[in-house]
Amino acid sequence: MRPINVALIGSRFMGKAHSNAWAKVAQFFDIPFTPILKVACATHEEPLRNFAETWGWESISTDWRDVVTRDDVDIVDIAVPTYLHRDIAVAAAQAGKHLFCEKPVALDSRQSIEMCEAATKAGIVHYLNHNYRRCPAVTLAKQLIDEDAIGRVFHWRGTYLQSWITDREFPLTWQLRKECAGAGSHFDLNSHLVDLARYLVGEITSVTAMTARFISERPLPLKGTSGAFQAGSSSQSMGDVTVDDAAFVLAEFDNGALGSFESSRFALGRKNHNCFEIYGSGGSLVFNLERMNELQFFSARDAAHAQGFRTILATEELHPYVGHWWPPGHIIGYEHTFVHAMADFLTAIHQGHAIRPNFHDGVREMQVLDAALESAGEGRRVQVAGA
Numbered sequence: 001m002r003p004i005n006v007a008l009i010g011s012r013f014m015g016k017a018h019s020n021a022w023a024k025v026a027q028f029f030d031i032p033f034t035p036i037l038k039v040a041c042a043t044h045e046e047p048l049r050n051f052a053e054t055w056g057w058e059s060i061s062t063d064w065r066d067v068v069t070r071d072d073v074d075i076v077d078i079a080v081p082t083y084l085h086r087d088i089a090v091a092a093a094q095a096g097k098h099l100f101c102e103k104p105v106a107l108d109s110r111q112s113i114e115m116c117e118a119a120t121k122a123g124i125v126h127y128l129n130h131n132y133r134r135c136p137a138v139t140l141a142k143q144l145i146d147e148d149a150i151g152r153v154f155h156w157r158g159t160y161l162q163s164w165i166t167d168r169e170f171p172l173t174w175q176l177r178k179e180c181a182g183a184g185s186h187f188d189l190n191s192h193l194v195d196l197a198r199y200l201v202g203e204i205t206s207v208t209a210m211t212a213r214f215i216s217e218r219p220l221p222l223k224g225t226s227g228a229f230q231a232g233s234s235s236q237s238m239g240d241v242t243v244d245d246a247a248f249v250l251a252e253f254d255n256g257a258l259g260s261f262e263s264s265r266f267a268l269g270r271k272n273h274n275c276f277e278i279y280g281s282g283g284s285l286v287f288n289l290e291r292m293n294e295l296q297f298f299s300a301r302d303a304a305h306a307q308g309f310r311t312i313l314a315t316e317e318l319h320p321y322v323g324h325w326w327p328p329g330h331i332i333g334y335e336h337t338f339v340h341a342m343a344d345f346l347t348a349i350h351q352g353h354a355i356r357p358n359f360h361d362g363v364r365e366m367q368v369l370d371a372a373l374e375s376a377g378e379g380r381r382v383q384v385a386g387a
Contacts, residue, residue, distance in 0.1 A: 005074045008057065017334075204387070
């Protein structure tokens with residue numbers, strides 16, 4: 001296998017997930033390249049150096065502008081807060097680097113179009129990492145839909161619920177500031193649901209939405225010695241939360257189906273509850289990320305006296321991706337979806353073809369999300385741009 005050099009921009013939660021996947025992908029998948037962890041980039045040098053040593057990156061840099069133009073870098077992996085995506089992606093594309101980018105793709109559809117145009121002009125492979133498409137059970141759901149196992153799709157119901165900011169003392173991190181995140185749960189969580197809905201059901205043409213902010217003011221974050229954010233004392237200065245805490249969206253699809261999207265960071269008891277239900281003329285499908293190896297399938301073709309949801313354990317070799325891992329019944333986890341994404345990404349580079357979702361999908365996704373924000377702000381149904 002030929003070496004291919006990777007630069008990672010970002011060293012926190014997503015930096016760890018991506019580093020693990022780059023290190024594992026060639027060990028489990030027959031791919032044309034061996035990824036070389038060439039350089040990791042982040043703002044603070046001391047924790048970055050520790051990160052690089054832990055995950056096996058050859059070198060470090062605190063200047064992404066220098067990294068994206070290095071001659072010894074083939075791939076730029078963007079795993080930083082959303083407000084940095086556009087500038088890094090455009091610069092890296094202009095330097096001829098292939099792009100692996102975290103979601104949501106940008107702060108708004110205008111930025112996503114700039115990124116897509118730069119990547120298209122450069123002729124590079126660009127990928128938007130909605131990793132949940134690459135859960136074997138989700139890919140199996142797509143296969144069943146394409147095989148007409150549930151017939152004409154009538155209804156999509158998606159929920160993505162978390163609870164990590166219910167404490168009023170949780171600090172005002174970048175995820176809670178519009179200028180850094182674009183939106184709150186609506187971008188962070190609904191972006192995943194919109195991607196899955198487009199993948200499994202089809203394009204969205206119009207939306208009606210409402211959003212809510214339950215805590216409007218939070219303590220300003222204090223930087224710890226490690227660079228991590230920490231809440232301060234009760235006398236600490238406060239700042240305004242400028243994004244939503246929850247967002248509900250109703251949608252129409254171009255194939256006539258109806259959909260609903262429910263996202264919240266205030267759902268106590270839910271840690272990472274990403275669930276969808278799809279109802280069709282011939283059957284139904286249900287997936288819950290917290291049971292990510294399982295897909296529930298109802299078929300109207302079953303005998304009437306034996307109808308009911310069956311649980312498919314998507315761990316057989318014939319299920320998508322699974323043959324590269326363990327024997328049947330030996331489940332895989334969240335981190336494996338990143339390995340699947342990187343295997344597909346590297347194969348796309350080798351074969352010179354596009355991978356999905358990419359920045360074109362990112363534009364469509366942002367147009368849906370932006371339309372929903374417009375709807376919530378104006379209290380009316382909004383047509384999605386380009387639909």
